[in-house]
Amino acid sequence: MDLTPREELDRRIAALQERMGTLSWDAVLIMLRADLFYFAGTAQNGVLVIPAEGDPILLIQKSVTRARQESPLDHIHPMRSISRFGETLSGIREMRFGTVGLEMDVVPAAVYLRLARQYPDTTWVDASVPVRELRMVKSSHEILRMRNAAAQLREMFDRVPEFLGVGIRELDVSVRLEAMLRKLGHQGTIRMHKWNSDSHYGPVSSGPTALYPHAFDGPVGTQGLYAAVPQGAGIRKIRPNEPVMIDFVSGYGGYHIDETRIYSLGPVAPELLEAHEFALTILRRIEDRLTPGALCSDIYEEIATDVNDHPLAPYFMGHGDNRVRFLGHGVGLELDELPVIAPRFEIALQPGMTIAVEPKVFLPDLGGVGVENTYLITEGGFEKLTTNPEEITIC
Amino acid sequence: MDLTPREELDRRIAALQERMGTLSWDAVLIMLRADLFYFAGTAQNGVLVIPAEGDPILLIQKSVTRARQESPLDHIHPMRSISRFGETLSGIREMRFGTVGLEMDVVPAAVYLRLARQYPDTTWVDASVPVRELRMVKSSHEILRMRNAAAQLREMFDRVPEFLGVGIRELDVSVRLEAMLRKLGHQGTIRMHKWNSDSHYGPVSSGPTALYPHAFDGPVGTQGLYAAVPQGAGIRKIRPNEPVMIDFVSGYGGYHIDETRIYSLGPVAPELLEAHEFALTILRRIEDRLTPGALCSDIYEEIATDVNDHPLAPYFMGHGDNRVRFLGHGVGLELDELPVIAPRFEIALQPGMTIAVEPKVFLPDLGGVGVENTYLITEGGFEKLTTNPEEITIC
Structure with missing residues (x-):
């Protein structure tokens, strides 16, 4: 098993505690699996109590x-249920609970209310943004795991021409890719921060499927395959001379990489060729701006201005309901991390951030083209973690 | 695409409205994907507003x-965000919002608080139990989909002997099974109701792995494979003369079947052979009680009494931290549905319920044995949906 060293956790907890000091919070309760793993090194079910000062307590x-x-971590104790949280904690240590942070955007209302009843005088605040902001910047320990996740996709994408053929279903392509990734150590599931999201490796969308509306x-x-689970490959058979867009997510040690x-x-x-070249031009322009200090919102606005003058503007970043207002998103223990290259995200790039950038163009009746790379922001600019050839591969 | 007929949805909505009448609720807001699909026939992102009387409104x-x-459904409207829910709804229809139900055990605290701010005079109640109780009893439309999901597992389990061999990793077995299921139309993801749960098809646990502690x-x-994602197959190599426990979940049209x-x-x-025979004996005793009118809590207590006198009692239903206090659970659009065959679940069995029953025994150092079947409760008793041979298959 791939364990997280103590120094790594200590650094992360100290960074959150520093932030808590600034905000005058007394404690943060961590429950989301991805966050538990980040701060405690384990994804077992429970609550990690991080006080503003002193050692954290993990109730499992x-x-x-x-x-x-x-x-x-030093203090790991059993807890029977969330309804016994207060009682269990007070049996271990007395703690000030004036203002306490909770991952309010994911913790269910019932859990929040159950906690609030146990601490009637506490002011509850949303800790998700501070936690997500901390997690934006990856340590070398994390980057190593992301490199391993990138290697899974490198091999997978290289091998697509071995089996892509006329008349095979999108689903059959997906099954081959899923099996390849799993054999290479993919963890199986993809973690999304956003509540109520489904993701299963990603779509394989042939021709016009790349314009099909969906919830993601x-x-x-x-x-x-079904209205009940509206994501991933369908059963359409692949035809000659159409683009097959493969937008897949790998997973190693909890960390994801996103590539198209x-x-x-x-x-x-x-x-389509022209549209693909246009997407690559945009990608180069975004890369020119991937440098520490650049604001995500500025990058978005500058690129949007460039694109707006182009005849392909109406087809950029999604067709119809699928149109999105971002160019890229952070990736790590979750697929939808901060920062987002989008309006109003006035977050400056920093070395250690890992961001998937995905300029794409969707032409009605024809299909989708473009590229998605995951980048590591470095002191000097960036390193591209997804290194498969960016041109359309003709098989 | 596999669409849900209007009559099916009308019946489900009318049943919830009847329950709302009894409870004096004015409306229920449905947001969870599985529930949206159940009541609206689509799993696109949004809120289904079901008033106590009259047509529902789907805001997407x-x-x-x-x-x-x-x-x-007749009334489908766009909605920009949850913060605009009240404004969007009141632009469509004036509705009484005195007491309103929400899926409180899954809807995030932030979403609940955002709604509560828009309706300061509303009393919010947890709608999860009434909704989950409705979903317990499946219609013939649903049972057909569950039969298709059962057929995926029937073929998969039949084919295990084709490739199981000494020295192959649990992961390699899992990859073969995952690919088989997907080719047969498995939807990819497994839906769990419980917040913060991971599931990826299920475990392949060889020998002592079946006793390894985990969060599920x-x-x-x-x-x-990793502490970050503590579920599914590991990399242990399969040895001769040890039990390989395969506990897998299929998925067709959103519906799951659970089989071991x-x-x-x-x-x-x-x-181990003796322990397996013991598990089968217990399974037969549970089957004897699977009949309309039987209370889940009674079944549990009666079986627990039988088991307690047996020398294998300490090894029944999980080793160490993995020990659970249930014998079976409902299965359908989610893997962890109602009813649960467990203490305090005073729910009477009804025709149309679909329940996975899983008596299992775990012997230290040796491994896990036993069986899991999914049953359909019928007028006369039950029908077993998972029909693979129940003895240990020696390859």
Whole structure:
């Protein structure tokens, strides 16, 4: 098992405590699996209590044994249920609970109300933004895991031409890719921060499928197999001379990488080629701005101004309901991390951020083209973690 | 696409409205994907407003186009965000909002608070139990989909002996099974009702792995690949003469089936065989009680009394932290549905309920044995939907 070193956790907890000091919060309660793993090194069920000062206390519902194996933290105790949280905690340490942070955008209302009843005088605040802002900047320990996740996709995308063929279903392509990733150590599930989101590796969208409307907050159209689970590959058979857009997510040690490449069986229509070149031009312009200090909102506005003058503007970043107002998003323990390259995200790029950038163009009746890379922001600018060829691969 | 007929939705909505009448609720807001699909026939993002009387209104964030394609409901409108919910709804219809139900055990605190600010005089109540109780009893439309999901597992389990071999990793077995299910039309993701749960098809646990502690609320031990994502197969290599416990979940049209079977390369130790026979005996005793009118809590207590006298009692239903206090659980659009065959669940069985029953025994150092079947409760008793042989399959 891949364990997180104590120094790594201490640094993260200290950084949150510093932020809590500024905000005058007394404690933050961490419950979301991705955040538990980030601060405690274990994703077992429970609550990590981080006080403004002093050691954190990890209260575990299941499994205490495993939490103790995985987490190097000193104070790990069993807890029967959230209804016993206050009682369990006060049996361990007296703690000031004047203002307490909770991951309010994901913790269910019933859990929040159950906690609020136990602490009638506490002011509850949303800790999600501070936590997500901390998690934006990856340590070298995390970057190593993201490199391993990138290697999964590098091999997967390289091998697409081995089996892509006329008449096979999108689903069959997806199954091959899913199996390849899993054999390479993909963890199976994809974590989304946004409540009520589904994601299963990502879409394989052939021709017009890339314009099919769906619930996911991304530009790539996808039909899926059922109305009940409207995501991922459908059963459309792949035809010659159309773009097959593969937008896949890998997973190693909890960390994701997001990458999109286009394949076709024989050359695609010239309009699609032109649109793909346009997307690559935009990608280069975004890359020129990927440098510490650049504001995400500025990058978005500058690129939007460039794009607006172009005849392909109406087809950029999604068709119809799928149109999105972002160019990229952070990626790490969750697929939808901060920062977002979008209006109003006045967040300055910093070394250690990992951002998926995805300029894409969708032409009615023809399909989707473009590229998505995940970048690591460095002192000097960026390093591209997804290094497969960016041109359309003609098989 | 597999669409839900209007009559089906009308019946479900009318049943909830009847319940709302009894409870004197003015409306229920449905947001969880599984529930949206159940009541509206679409899993696009949004809120379904079900008033105590009259037609429901579906407010959709993304995608309105697709929601209108999939849902036969009459009133489907776009909504920009939850913060605009009240404004959007009042522009469509004036509605009494004295007491309103919300899926409080899953809807995030931030969403609840955002709604509460828009309706300062509303009393908010938890609608999850009434909704989950409605969903317990499946219609023939739903049962057909569950039969299709059962067929996926029937073929999958039949084919395990084709490739199970000494020295292959649990992960490699899992990859084969995942790919088989997907090719047969598995939707990819598994839906859990419980917040913060991970599930990816299910564990493949060889020998002592079946006793490995984990976060999931089930008896089958599993290591997984990483501390960050502690579920599913690990990298342990399969050895001769040990039980390989495969506890997998299929998915067709949103509906799940849950089944467990045991395989071994050569015969297992006599203690394990005996423990497996014990689990089968318990299964038969539970089956004897699967009949309309039987109370879930009674079934649990009667079986617990039987088991307590047996020398295998300490090994029944999970080892160490994995020990659970249930014998079975409802399954349908989510894996963890009602009813639960457990203490205090005073729910009477009814025709149309679909319940996974999983008596299992875990012997230290040796591994896990037992069976899990999904049953349909019928007028006369039950029908077993998972029909693979229940003995240990020796490959």
